[in-house]
Amino acid sequence: MSDKPKVKPTLKIVIDGKEREITFEELTLSNNLAQEALVNLLVEKKIIDPKELMEYMQKIRKERFRHEPPSQSVN
Numbered sequence: 001m002s003d004k005p006k007v008k009p010t011l012k013i014v015i016d017g018k019e020r021e022i023t024f025e026e027l028t029l030s031n032n033l034a035q036e037a038l039v040n041l042l043v044e045k046k047i048i049d050p051k052e053l054m055e056y057m058q059k060i061r062k063e064r065f066r067h068e069p070p071s072q073s074v075n
Contacts, residue, residue, distance in 0.1 A: 009021035042048045 007023045010024040011022040013020050043050055
């Protein structure tokens with residue numbers, strides 16, 4: 001018997017008539033691999049500049065994760 005806890009599947013897919021359960025970790029790793037391959041290809045083909053990509057990622061991060069100031073309660 002394995003000591004590892006059973007991981008709940010996130011997604012079920014069917015390939016060639018066979019059902020396969022995909023965990024969140026597998027889905028995340030697959031997405032990361034695809035994203036890395038895409039970025040590397042775009043950089044290699046000189047479609048995007050790595051420095052510009054990093055700057056744009058910082059811009060998006062600031063927009064997406066900006067914190068709203070706490071609301072002032074008026075009594």
